[in-house]
Amino acid sequence: MPTSHDLNGLMKFLSRDEWSECFAEVFDDHFGPILGDGDMEFEELAEVLGDDRVMNLWGCAFEDFLTQDFEGEPSNIVDEYLKRRGWKENAQTRAYIGALRTSVMSLYEVSDVVPGQSPMARDLLRGGEPIAVKEGTATKTLKQWDKIAARIVPVRGKNILAGGVLPFTREATQSLFDCLLDVFGKKNARKLPAMRDEDLRAVASMFTLVWVVDALDKVMNMPMLQNAEGDEFMFHDVRFPLAAGATQEDITARLNGIAGMSQENAQFWNWLEYMPQGEDKPKEAGTLSLDTAMDNGLRVLGNVELKGGFCVYPPIPPSGRKKGRP
Structure with missing residues (x-):
């Protein structure tokens, strides 16, 4: 997660029974098909992909969970947390948590990458003009025209890259487009229509699943x-x-x-x-x-x-x- 936005309080709130059960449902959407097919535990993914990658994947599921409404009251953890504990957070963190509540996972192409400065990001699924993103850490590893799955959220006049960022290879990018075309494309269509926010929220786990399948395939088939x-x-x-x-x-x-x-x-x-x-x-x-x-x-x-x-x-x-x- 971004170091400038402390989400520890929100994560502690997640341990409450009513929210831990809801998070388990979202977690299963993101990882259940992979873990079930491979007869694996989530912790075993770290042995194959590495701790940092797996923590990043967990962050993607967590950020998806923050956007979801569940049956009963309260229906959303962010709304409840800000109501009960928001006074403990500074204005910047409250704004960031509130932005995550309505965030959308999408696929972006980055350009104008300068280490330590704000890159430009073009949404490949929703369209529109490239936007400047305030993010210094990721620019150390990003290269011109890289594809990333991420949530870019507006916080107090700036576009912030949220913590769950997945670098997409060419193969993973094509797999994602194929999967989205199967779900949202018209019959025999070869081009994906511009996506709506509500459609992307409904398939947020698809980004994680496609990325994990691609990463595991590359690790398992890597030459010695x-x-x-x-x-x-x-x-x-x-x-x-x-x-x-x-x-x-x-x-x-x-x-x-x-x-x-x-x-x-x-x-x-x-x-x-x-x-x-x-x-x-x-x-x-x-x-x-x-x-x-x-x-x-x-x-x-x-x-x-x-x-x-x-x-x-x-x-x-x-x-x-x-x-x-x-």
């Missing part, structure tokens, strides 16, 4: 990655907490004293192949080889980074943070 020596990659982060009282100068001296460690900047080291490891193993069929080398030809085995009170060792160099070449 090997390094140049023929060893299989296992992606992970190893984090070593720094001892109490340890200074950056102490850690730097220790790391610089290890053979093969090459300091890139104050907090980042490349771990280089110190001695030749023998001939490379033959590659297996259906695998991809991923290897990184410095400009001087030395192979990069991994990285070490000082970050947030930890010494972090990821095995694959993050893009743009090494001098080596892939």
Whole structure:
């Protein structure tokens, strides 16, 4: 969720019995078909797709839940929360929560992407002119003409990108259009008509389902990655907490004293192949080889980074943070 809008109070309100049962219905719309077909638990998705992606998916279901009216009174959690607890929130957060109440999930094409600044977003389903979106964090990963499923909400004169954002691949985009055409298209129609807000609200879970199917398909069919020596990659982060009282100068001296460690900047080291490891193993069929080398030809085995009170060792160099070449 956006850090500038604290939804913790609203999420705590979700734990009330009457709302937790309603949320379970929406949650099942978003994930029930996938989990049922794969005989999986929601938590198991994180093992395949990663924690960040799964939390983002949960956010998509939560934002959909905020828009829905249920039988009985109160019928909507946002209306009830603002009535009973709204006085605890600041004006910006109240406006944001109120905007989520009437938000719509749609598919957007982004353009004019400048890191840290507001990109433009064109609604591919409802039409209209591109609009400027106030969002700095997402611009670090978005590229020109990327497609994203998202909720863009007006808050006090600015268009805000809500927390549940799903980057859509070309395949996922086509699948979404095909599904929407099946539901809303006329017989034998090849073009999707302009969508209405109420239609998109009715099929909000379709965005999640299409995205998950596409992501799982790509993960399950991903070729096995090997390094140049023929060893299989296992992606992970190893984090070593720094001892109490340890200074950056102490850690730097220790790391610089290890053979093969090459300091890139104050907090980042490349771990280089110190001695030749023998001939490379033959590659297996259906695998991809991923290897990184410095400009001087030395192979990069991994990285070490000082970050947030930890010494972090990821095995694959993050893009743009090494001098080596892939």
